[in-house]
Amino acid sequence: MRRTSSAVVALSLLLVAGCAGPVRTDAGYREKANQSALHLLSAARTGVALADIARKGDAFTPYLETSVGDVEDDALAVRSSFATLQPPTPVSDPLRARVDALAEHTTHGLAHLRIGVRRGDMDAVARARAALLLTGDRLDRVVEGTR
Amino acid sequence: MNTGRGGDDTGHGAGPGLPRVMRLGFAVLDRQILDVDGVAVGKVDDVELSWEEGRRPVLSALLTDTGALGPRLSGRLGRTWRTLLGRLRPSGDLPVRIPPDQVHTFTPATRLTRPAPPQTRVVEDWLRTHLIERIPGGGHADSDGQ
Amino acid sequence: MPTVTASSLLGREVVDRSGERVGAVHDIVVRRRDDGGYEMAGFVVGRSALAGRFGYGATLAPPTPLHGLLAWLRRHERYLPWEDVADIGEEVIRASVASADLTPAWRAEPR
Amino acid sequence: MNRLTSFTLGFLTAIGGFLDIGDIVANSLVGARFGMSLAWVIPVGVIGVCLFSEMAGRVTAVSGRPVFDLVRERLGARAGLANLLASSAITLLVFAAEIGGVALALELASSVHYLLWVPVVGFLVWAVIWRLPFERMERTYGLLGLAMVVFAVALWRLGPDWGALWHDALSPAPPSGEDWPTWWYYAIAVFGAAMSPYAVVFFSSGGVEERWSARDLTLQRLNVFFGFPLGGLLALSLMAGAAVLLHPAGIQVDHLSQATLPVVVSLGKVGLVIAIVGFFACTFGAALEAGLATGYGVAQYFGWSWGKSVRPVQAARFHTLLLATVLAGTAIVLTTLDPVKVTEYAIVLSAAALPLTYLPIFIVANDRGYLGDRVNSRFTNIVATVYLFLVLLVAAATLPLMLWTKAGQ
Incomplete structure (x- = not known):
């Protein structure tokens, strides 16, 4: 009983703490940027893998649509929550600009991929793949640089 | 009359038969009650002891049903429990009493020599007639499990 | 005819002749009479709620590596036969003997 | 049915029945994020669940008493009720996670949003519990769950560097960029996924439903001791597939679709179809188990008549409770909480709740009054004591780690 109620309290605390709280230091901001880049990287690389699968005809359209849609939603959520973070000092401004731009590239790339998959347009899928691959590598460098 | 450390001395029936000496909390309390047909009646929610002045107390009844369980869940939880049940069954909530001479064996489950007392089936019967019987297939036996 | 429920006896405090605390009621021992009814034989009294609640001492043996631990937890366990009960009160059960005279094993009771 | 067929069926059921949404999510997620560094937890969990199930199965077969019967009996009315409430709450969460998992598998196959599938799945689960005989229900979903073997085939086709995986x-340490507390937190998740308490409650209650006797004991033991480790191997191949393909790419598993990537990349459409069938069977089967486990627990605590093998009209309270469980579980998923996140919490909390059911079983497995000569052997007792301390440690560490790591973020 006591365990259940404390679990409920813990859960609600986590849900509150999980949402992006205010960031007061540049180091804290870097950590948030690192987390956001990690999630974007995961989304972009998933997009690349799905594009490969689509081009080889290795999966059915409903699967591809759902899978791309899943990571596109993730990337959009990361992008909007990162955009609402206030950089504590101007020192963080370049990092903000970089991650923000890469977030935009990721969501765009995934949107193009989704459109291409749905239309069965393999040229569009190939273009989206190339863009996501490039974005992924850049995100990788951000992740390494903010560790 | 010392029975030593023999098997029937220890509170468990090695087969049918009643133990000579047993611990109530260990061997009786909170055990499943099954009636003569093997139908689950409830748990031994409490045990009643009574005595005549100057005599040893004797085991006078096994108590079951929410009326016996409620007081055991004392504290805040127990009080809530009692209020809740008071609302469900306003007609007084006396526990169901089972005289010890109706017990065939105590462990591992309390087996009775009679069918279940009717009071133990009030909620069960209500739910059956008002809900379960009305869903198609309610009377269907799960033959593979038999 | 006075009645009492087993659950209200379990956990009740037990003191000896001089008022010194022996422990709390862990279990109630009953024995079968020739007429088939069960009568009270005595109380198992102990201090460790953990060991007492699980019911060690009857058919239940502690798992091999925990023998020592359980024996240690049960070191205060005593058997209080009905003959040595002076009074069953609302709060405490009073014994008519000194706690040092009580034996640990409930089964060693002469019957 | 002859003994060999019955053994084969039971054994295959145990392999497929081992996996559920918790195993799928935990092992893929951990493989993608931590490589193989947490692989050691799977054997620890598998040995634990074998031990736990064997004790529970033995007590059930010899005495006919399932888990919550014993919980009430050994812990008493109050502690037993507290135990029941905590266990039921967590099992309900697991049930919701499984329903969400079935809906997600259907979404992958149809691209119809999973929330639209949830009521359908809820109804199907209830209908199967209501009508399908116990043994057929268990076998169908266990055998279909064998489709998860596709993950082992996929791993082999990916042609990993086995030496490097080994x-x-x-090297049990967090990979670069990850800290120790998070690593330990996910170790608990993998442990909780392998050693799920609801499965043991279901297993022992199922023993009563199928009327095991001491004679069935050997067969049950063989099923457990061979089936569960092989199920563990499938869990390991889920983890290894993710470690080989997703970990180097930096892909994290936040969705069921990402867990299917190793199979689709190496086996294409055929692999995808089999993997979706496997997901469906594992999660649907586990939804049935978790739903029934909630009903079993409550009915056993109060001593009601229960079970699928009696006609529903003879177990009205039990079936009303199951209906309420299905409704509550479905409602939890319909709140749009992410089913994958619900799963993560459910497995971690299951691990924390393990002592609640493990301890009473362990105590009773040493009661000669119940088991006669079939009490735990000295060896079993030593191993079981080690696991007792392990589950207590896990239970104590879970909430602090959850808070410290913000649930593994």
């Missing part, structure tokens, strides 16, 4: 598995 080396990673033998």
